[in-house]
Amino acid sequence: MSEGHHHAREKSRSELRTxxxxxxxxxxxxxxxxxxxxxxxxFQNEIGPRRGARMVARAWVDxxxxxxxxADGTAAAAEMGYGGAEGERLVCVxxxxxxxxxxxxxxxxxxxxxxxxxxxVWYKSPPYRxxxxxxxxxVLREFGLExxxxxxxxxxxxxxxxxxxxxxxxxxxxxxxxxQGLADLVTRDCMVGVAVPGVTEGVSA
Amino acid sequence: MIxxxxxxxxxxxxxxxxxxxxxxxxxxxDQPWDAFRERLKAxxxxxxxxxxxxxxxxxxxxxxxxxx
Numbered sequence: 321m322s323e324g325h326h327h328a329r330e331k332s333r334s335e336l337r338t339x340x341x342x343x344x345x346x347x348x349x350x351x352x353x354x355x356x357x358x359x360x361x362x363f364q365n366e367i368g369p370r371r372g373a374r375m376v377a378r379a380w381v382d383x384x385x386x387x388x389x390x391a392d393g394t395a396a397a398a399e400m401g402y403g404g405a406e407g408e409r410l411v412c413v414x415x416x417x418x419x420x421x422x423x424x425x426x427x428x429x430x431x432x433x434x435x436x437x438x439x440x441v442w443y444k445s446p447p448y449r450x451x452x453x454x455x456x457x458x459v460l461r462e463f464g465l466e467x468x469x470x471x472x473x474x475x476x477x478x479x480x481x482x483x484x485x486x487x488x489x490x491x492x493x494x495x496x497x498x499x500q501g502l503a504d505l506v507t508r509d510c511m512v513g514v515a516v517p518g519v520t521e522g523v524s525a
Numbered sequence: 526m527i528x529x530x531x532x533x534x535x536x537x538x539x540x541x542x543x544x545x546x547x548x549x550x551x552x553x554x555d556q557p558w559d560a561f562r563e564r565l566k567a568x569x570x571x572x573x574x575x576x577x578x579x580x581x582x583x584x585x586x587x588x589x590x591x592x593x
Contacts, residue, residue, distance in 0.1 A: 334579055335539040340593030341586065342546060350589055351549040359545035363534075405548060405558045428566045429577070438534035438544065444577045448527045462528050 368437035369508035371402050372485055375435060376511065377503035380490040390414055393485060397435055406483055407434035411476075414487040415516070419472045422460070422513025423484045424452040430478035432485050436508060443512065453477065463514040486513040540578040547585045554589070561588050 345351045375396065379386035389396035393410030397403060410432055413421040425431065426449050431439040442448050451459050456473045460466075467473065476484040488510045494502060509515035535541045551561050564584035572580065586592045 334576070334582065335537065337582060337593060338539040338543050338546075341582065341591065342542065344591045344593050345546060345550060345589060348589070348591060350553050350591075351546055355549045355553075356542060356545045359548050360541050363541070363545070428562065428569050430562070440530075440532045440534055441536060441577070442527050442530035442532065445527065445530050446573055448530075451527070459527060462526055 363433075363438055367404075367433060369435075369511060370503070371397075371400070371437075372432070372435040372508070372511045373503040373506035374499075375400060375402075375485075376487055376506045377499045379487055380502055381499050386487075389487065402434045404434045406430065407432055409481045409483065410435065411482050411484050412487050413474070413476055413484055415489050415513075417489070418470070419474055420460075420467055420513065420516075421474050421476060421484075421486045422452065422456060423476045423478060423486065424449060425478040426450070426453060430483060432483035435485055436511060440508075460514060463509070465515055486511050488517050491517050535578075537578075540581075543578055543581055543585065547581065547588070550585065550589055556588070561585070564588055 342351070342353070342356070346353060375389060378400070379389050385396065385399075388399070389412050393412040394403070394407065396412070397407060397410055415421055423431075425443075429439055429444040431443065448459070453475055456475050457467065460473070478484060488506065490502070491505065494505065497505075505517040507515060507517070510517045535544070547561050548558070551558055561584060564587050565581060568580040568583040568587075569575075569577075575583075
């Protein structure tokens, strides 16, 4: 391998190893290229946080749905047509004026794929996984979320079976918005719990 | 800082491919997704500083018994 940036070289080694592994798995009949393409495509275009946002917006406008969502997240997701791997036991935790919720997976990267898609790099990183439990308030501050000292923070560690999603509070001044307009206010970070929806949203990355 | 890390799910296309390969392999081997997840957890614990998708690769190689 030629000179070059160590990091770049490392990436290309992983890429080559992935290609070699794919060829081997195809040869052994364990995967087909088409099936892999289909899953990649599905997560690129179909499965993502817009789904969770639609559920949140529905819960904001429909008290009966909200009740169902809090009682059984998996069933409430299925009602909207969302389900599949990493969503078998979905639990929705609700923010209130006195409690803020956020999710983490301390051991790996568990995350409710069917409603939020694939987690971002930072969610899977050692510092987020360790610090979100140890000093959540400081981590949230880094994300630009300053909570009153009187607000309790609850961190939900995705365990073997349960995947969590946060139901944020509906922001004030949104009475004029319809369900679609409300869903547009709900970012992925709001449902992870590292942000809260605002009427003037400008927070990303 | 955590917020300096990428906000995307994948920073390279091969990572998305590897992500999908694990799901397809699990299905065709008739294994629950947990069978993969447990190996991923172990691979991360074994070398916490290894890049995440490299641990994913180790887990997939172990699950399938295939190492290029």
